[in-house]
Amino acid sequence: MGPGLMSGTEGPVNRARYNDPRVRGVIYQALLIAVIGALIGRGGYNAYVNMQARGIPMGFGFWNQIAGFEINLHLIPYSGVSTYGRAFWVGLLNTLLIAAICIPLATLLGFAVGVARLSPNWLSSRCALIYTNALRNTPLLLQLLFWYNAVLKSLPGPRQSLSLGDVVFLNNRGLFLPAAIPRPAATAFLAAVALACAAAVAFRVWARRRQNRTGAQAPVALVSAALLVGLPALATVAAGAPFSFESAKLSGFNLKGGVQVIPEMAALAFGLVTFTAAFIAEIVRAGVQAVPHGQVEAAAALGLHRGLATKLVIVPQAMRLIVPPLTSQYLNLIKNSSLAVFIGYPDLVQIFAGTVLNQTQAAVQVMAITMAVYLAISLGVAGALNTYNARHALKGAANV
């Protein structure tokens, strides 16, 4: 009710000001601001007094101090005389490393299990169901401890390693993969790969344009595959093998050479991948089953065979439903990688919110930085997802 309606009708309406929703809204919000402000002010004051009393540093001066502890996995140069700031970057890179390894693997395994779950084959769908139920209903921490303590730690020592064709070794010191050592021909090989990718993308764009213009389809998948396999193969034939592979060799009591994946990382990666894959499989199943059956029948009525119907009708519609929850699973994976602290993989939380916090006592600063990093990752991915959704939303359906 606007003020204009009230004035001049039948004298002043007997209505208290505090009954006006707008006035009350302002009062409530002012109260909320006052309460939050008081909490922050009071808490900040307490924190100041307590930190003064306990001699806890207030600023970020610790950032450039010598950390004095070792980290057994670092992608950038780091040693005991590096600074706390350096330790932060080591931890952040290790968190990103585990995410970069786990996300593609979890996606692959998740889609495979999801497809198995949807398969008309009763046995494969049952096995996939048991897999997803078992892993989704037990805590990730338990799974990680199981893989790390009960499985990896009880593996034989380096002398009795389990090996896969003497190329890949697994023992209680970790997983040993062959290392790829670039040769002079590697430049040509990598250039060929890059060229093949560019050519495949260009061909896809051209095929899409031509189909829009004339309706004629081009074998995009076949040509892309030929390009991606053919060009690097050609480069190899012309310039020689691009890499030499060096697998680990037993020397003394340990394996030397190759790429060693420390047991903490192997357990964390395995646990995260299998756990997240179970959730991705459920997302894939739900997404595909949500495509109305009429769509499948319509595709059949158009004369599309099963493969084409899947590729042109089912997958594009299912992906629209799969991508948003899939993204949040990726975020969960990144957040869950902080469970590294329980098995000693040196990630951001273990190094920075663990060791650095304990040594410097700068709890407020360290926690603020750690949380800001995760928050930035989450908000960044959420922003990217919103862009994707806006591009792939149903045209014409305003707000579903």
Added chain:
Amino acid sequence: MSEALAFVREASEPEEPPPTFSSGAAAWAKANLFSSVGSSLTTLAFVGLVLSALPPMIAWATTNAVWSAPDGALCRQHQDGACWAFIFAKLDYLRFGSYPISERWRVNTVEAIGGCLIVWLLSPGAPRRDWAALMFFSAYPIMAFVLLHGSAALGLPIVDTLLWGGILVSFVTAVVGIVFSLPLGVLLALGRRSKMPVVRLASVMFIEFVRGVPFITILFMANTMLPLFVPESWTPDRLLRPLVGIALFSAAYMAEEVRGGLQLLGRGQYEGAMALGLNYPLMMGLVVLPQALTMVIPGIVNNFVGLFMDTTLVSIVGATDFLEAMNNAFKDPAWSGPTIMATGYVFAGMFYFVVDYGMTRYSAFVERKLAKGRRR
């Protein structure tokens, strides 16, 4: 037309049996296991997998297992089987932690009452489930706290929370998470949909902040920063800190579930309530929330499943939950052996699976029931 001899059959031919693969087990197998070459190969591969993996696992857990032993010596001899004797020996510790033996009846009482309330609350046909909800969310937590912690006035000796442990702490953490996160989550969800910009902004910031960071960092924050932000004389209890963390953490997730329910509800419900002259609290309490919350019961229960699994993380700040009690039990030198850890983790896995899978099934059951009501 020639005079053809008419042939009229007098008795019908004997019926032929149906084709082999059209009924019964064979037909089912053909349709579901051997419908194509690929499907047949898949079936054979999975049969091989199951046959090679399942019998050893069953043997490990049953025939090769050690069921009773005074200490780990027997288990060290039987390395190809589980050591269930270890679980039996440590069961009391796994349930109660270091809670004084003479006072453990208090834990049993609290767990029994809680179990009865939950069954009452969740049974579909039970009378007066609103009373059960009221008791579970108000009287029960207070009673449980008094009974578990003790009170001089009632003649119950005080049991320090440092002594609490095992399944008791897991349940306490989960119940505190549930009891506090639901009302807080409802408030946050309403705040997020409020027309008042400050309220909305505060709710959005809280929800997105908590959902954007790992639970471990919230626990670390509750553990290291909470004592700094309260007056020095308070010194929050060691167990209270992770409980505050878990309540705030699950409230943010609960808020998003409830918001989903609020969004599902049509505008007409709000407008109808307003037309009846109900003010905001009455509109929400009598019309909107009962419908919105009912619609998202499955989501809320699934949240509880996640919450119960997250309780395992409280050990990082020094609380001895079930999993941590198990880890402690491994350290007993009398029970050291190569099969102990695997046995312990498998048992812990079964415990969490039973609780979580039970909740998941319940949420699926409610979902089906709700879908039935909406079907025309």
